[in-house]
Amino acid sequence: MRATGTSAGRTITILLVEDSPDDVDLMQEAVNEAGIDVELQVVDDGVKALKYLRRQGRFADKPPASMVLLDLNLPRKDGREVLVEMKSDRKLACIPVIVLSTSASEDDVRFAYAHHANCYICKPLDLDEFLAVVDAIRDFWLTVVRLPG
Amino acid sequence: MPLTASPSVQRGKGMSQEEQKGRAETVRIRIPLEFRKKGEGEEGGLEEKVELARLTAPIAREPARAAQQQKEVSADRDPFCNQLLLNIYDGLIITDLEGRIIETNARASTLLRYRPEEFLGRQVTDLIDGADESLLKDIGQNISHEKFTMIEGFCQRREGGEFPAEVTVNMIRLPDRELFCFFVRDITKRMELEIELLRLSKAAESAADAICITDQEGHHVYQNPAFTELFGYTFEQLVADGGIVKLFADEEVERAFADGIDAAGAWAGEVEMLRRNGRKRIPVYMRANAIRDEEGEMLGLICVHTDMTERRRAELELRRAHDDLEKRVTERTQELQKSNERLQKEVSERKHAEEELKRYARDLEHSNRELQQFAYVASHDLQEPLRAVVSYLQLLERRHKEALSEDAIRFIDRSVAAGKRMQNLIRDLLEYSRVGTNGAPFVEVNINSVVETVLEGLHLAIEETGAEVIFGDLPTVVADPGQIEQLLQNLIANAIKFRRGDPLVTISARRVEKARKKVDRGGKSMAELRVHEGWLFSVEDNGIGIEQEFAGRIFRIFQRLHTVKEHPGTGIGLAICRKIVERHGGDIWVQSEPEYGATFYFTLPDLPAQKQGD
Numbered sequence: 015m016r017a018t019g020t021s022a023g024r025t026i027t028i029l030l031v032e033d034s035p036d037d038v039d040l041m042q043e044a045v046n047e048a049g050i051d052v053e054l055q056v057v058d059d060g061v062k063a064l065k066y067l068r069r070q071g072r073f074a075d076k077p078p079a080s081m082v083l084l085d086l087n088l089p090r091k092d093g094r095e096v097l098v099e100m101k102s103d104r105k106l107a108c109i110p111v112i113v114l115s116t117s118a119s120e121d122d123v124r125f126a127y128a129h130h131a132n133c134y135i136c137k138p139l140d141l142d143e144f145l146a147v148v149d150a151i152r153d154f155w156l157t158v159v160r161l162p163g
Numbered sequence: 164m165p166l167t168a169s170p171s172v173q174r175g176k177g178m179s180q181e182e183q184k185g186r187a188e189t190v191r192i193r194i195p196l197e198f199r200k201k202g203e204g205e206e207g208g209l210e211e212k213v214e215l216a217r218l219t220a221p222i223a224r225e226p227a228r229a230a231q232q233q234k235e236v237s238a239d240r241d242p243f244c245n246q247l248l249l250n251i252y253d254g255l256i257i258t259d260l261e262g263r264i265i266e267t268n269a270r271a272s273t274l275l276r277y278r279p280e281e282f283l284g285r286q287v288t289d290l291i292d293g294a295d296e297s298l299l300k301d302i303g304q305n306i307s308h309e310k311f312t313m314i315e316g317f318c319q320r321r322e323g324g325e326f327p328a329e330v331t332v333n334m335i336r337l338p339d340r341e342l343f344c345f346f347v348r349d350i351t352k353r354m355e356l357e358i359e360l361l362r363l364s365k366a367a368e369s370a371a372d373a374i375c376i377t378d379q380e381g382h383h384v385y386q387n388p389a390f391t392e393l394f395g396y397t398f399e400q401l402v403a404d405g406g407i408v409k410l411f412a413d414e415e416v417e418r419a420f421a422d423g424i425d426a427a428g429a430w431a432g433e434v435e436m437l438r439r440n441g442r443k444r445i446p447v448y449m450r451a452n453a454i455r456d457e458e459g460e461m462l463g464l465i466c467v468h469t470d471m472t473e474r475r476r477a478e479l480e481l482r483r484a485h486d487d488l489e490k491r492v493t494e495r496t497q498e499l500q501k502s503n504e505r506l507q508k509e510v511s512e513r514k515h516a517e518e519e520l521k522r523y524a525r526d527l528e529h530s531n532r533e534l535q536q537f538a539y540v541a542s543h544d545l546q547e548p549l550r551a552v553v554s555y556l557q558l559l560e561r562r563h564k565e566a567l568s569e570d571a572i573r574f575i576d577r578s579v580a581a582g583k584r585m586q587n588l589i590r591d592l593l594e595y596s597r598v599g600t601n602g603a604p605f606v607e608v609n610i611n612s613v614v615e616t617v618l619e620g621l622h623l624a625i626e627e628t629g630a631e632v633i634f635g636d637l638p639t640v641v642a643d644p645g646q647i648e649q650l651l652q653n654l655i656a657n658a659i660k661f662r663r664g665d666p667l668v669t670i671s672a673r674r675v676e677k678a679r680k681k682v683d684r685g686g687k688s689m690a691e692l693r694v695h696e697g698w699l700f701s702v703e704d705n706g707i708g709i710e711q712e713f714a715g716r717i718f719r720i721f722q723r724l725h726t727v728k729e730h731p732g733t734g735i736g737l738a739i740c741r742k743i744v745e746r747h748g749g750d751i752w753v754q755s756e757p758e759y760g761a762t763f764y765f766t767l768p769d770l771p772a773q774k775q776g777d
Contacts, residue, residue: 034551036555037547037550040550040551040555040558087540087543087544115543116542116543116546117539117542118590137550139553139554140553140554140557141553141557141558
């Protein structure tokens with residue numbers, strides 16, 4: 015089944031904040047496999063992530079992100095800080111944040127929810143499980159859920 | 164001259180007549196005195212005068228005749244001789260060689276209380292005790308007219324009574340006959356003096372103090388036995404050595420003594436004097452006093468020395484005892500000071516140790532934080548590439564399945580399985596590292612409800628295996644609830660996992676008192692287990708059990724007794740259990756025998772509940 019992530023007739027843009035190129039590629043693969051019609055924008059650190067969201071500098075012309083897939087452990091400014099800044103910034107607070115981390119740490123999970131992450135997903139090791147996760151994201155966040163415009 | 168009386172004086176005035184008679188022989192000591200004819204001295208002069216007396220009268224045997232003869236004798240004499248005889252100090256009795264009195268003088272009458280005529284014809288031996296016939300015979304035979312024999316004895320008075328007398332006898336040869344002359348001298352006064360002297364001398368002799376006397380020129384003249392004893396000098400030795408002044412140990416003292424005597428005639432002081440043998444110094448208290456006659460003329464010096472050796476020794480001993488006491492007090496004080504210093508040192512050492520401990524605790528905390536950080540980063544950073552390896556292998560298989568041989572696919576599967584196992588290890592490691600660092604505060608936890616929660620979590624495994632878990636009446640303890648849950652979960656899960664047939668798990672608890680007991684922790688050695696007051700829990704199963712020699716090993720991280728194929732797992736469970744129990748101050752061990760199940764014991768000491776956030 016092919017889902018089209020649309021919002022007001024536009025292709026949905028998802029910002030993937032991920033420093034590992036392997037994971038980026040894997041995510042791209044998974045998104046492709048899941049047949050999601052989204053524009054996946056990628057930044058590899060927290061500073062860039064916030065600049066993108068605020069459409070600053072070279073990100074000024076980029077499409078605004080409707081959703082953020084956020085890794086927690088990042089160079090320069092890590093995912094936790096990005097989350098905290100986003101949720102305390104009125105303009106960015108409404109953008110859903112899906113935390114995607116290899117960490118299964120209870121502390122990380124609590125931290126994420128405490129700072130209004132929309133959900134916390136542990137990256138599975140197994141490819142099939144990973145694909146299933148991406149399918150689940152597609153089914154829920156891009157199909158069931160109505161995202162803010 | 165020592166103050167020793169001549170033996171004759173021993174017949175004292177106080178003696179009865181009987182005693183005197185009984186001792187007559189002691190009196191009868193003749194002392195021949197050789198009169199030197201030098202023409203000087205009274206005695207010589209006397210002799211001359213006696214020589215002049217011409218006693219020529221015939222001696223009558225009958226008293227009447229004798230009286231007649233006496234008159235004749237008197238008449239015969241010239242007036243000078245008569246006057247001389249009458250007036251000499253001694254009583255004069257002239258006898259014939261048989262001892263019959265033929266002539267006396269006035270002094271003899273005064274002394275013996277006879278009228279002159281009453282003497283005549285009497286035996287002189289009746290009047291003078293000691294002048295018996297044998298004496299007369301001896302004198303007659305042995306004594307020439309130029310010699311005197313002196314006897315000391317008692318003279319009998321006419322009316323009775325006697326007096327001590329010194330009687331000098333000599334023989335006079337006249338042209339026609341020989342006569343005896345007895346010169347009687349009353350020595351009562353001299354005897355009294357001698358007795359007095361004897362008394363004084365006896366007192367001095369028996370005195371405990373050393374006494375000596377010197378004459379006016381400082382010559383040593385007397386010393387008592389105590390003196391001899393004390394200074395080790397005989398009288399002669401000290402005289403030879405130069406007298407009392409040689410005894411002074413210090414010249415200065417000697418001078419002070421001499422000055423004192425010169426100025427005041429007396430001196431007293433504590434001095435050191437030298438003993439003869441070895442010149443040992445003797446401490447004495449010396450008192451010296453001048454001896455003066457009635458006119459105040461100094462006749463000599465009497466020195467009394469009290470031996471102070473004993474007293475000095477006693478004083479020394481007292482001082483020693485005192486010093487000893489002081490020394491002991493000092494020592495004790497020092498000891499106290501030392502022990503005080505030791506205590507202070509101990510206190511400071513303890514403080515130091517405490518600070519060390521605090522620093523150690525800080526270091527530990529720091530290193531724990533670092534470890535946690537490390538474990539977190541490691542688990543994350545290790546998992547990223549691992550995920551990539553596993554995922555891309557799987558992607559490879561997925562995309563190119565047709566192009567891959569069966570072997571290739573099998574290899575990929577193996578690699579993926581190994582990667583997954585590695586991920587488990589990484590996660591367990593992380594979890595293990597978090598036991599010590601990410602604990603929750605200790606609060607009251609009801610173990611019954613913990614077990615119930617655990618069993619709910621394990622319900623799939625329990626249903627699958629048909630396991631039966633028996634528990635009940637488990638206590639409430641103070642512990643980290645999450646960790647206690649994990650502990651029991653691991654133990655119960657293990658009991659089910661390593662089953663043999665239908666698993667039966669029994670959980671129980673009992674109180675233990677504070678004690679030390681030997682516990683077999685590894686089969687090889689008996690370890691001493693600290694058991695504080697608290698609870699001893701046991702989780703008993705009827706599973707495969709383990710060999711006791713591996714009992715200690717299973718609590719170490721990643722130590723496994725079985726292959727992954729037999730019993731999957733990383734071998735972290737019991738290591739985490741141990742870490743949890745130790746964090747609670749308890750201990751964990753196992754008793755088991757292969758095929759007879761295993762019983763895991765752990766203790767949880769009574770702890771005070773902590774406030775949240777501690």
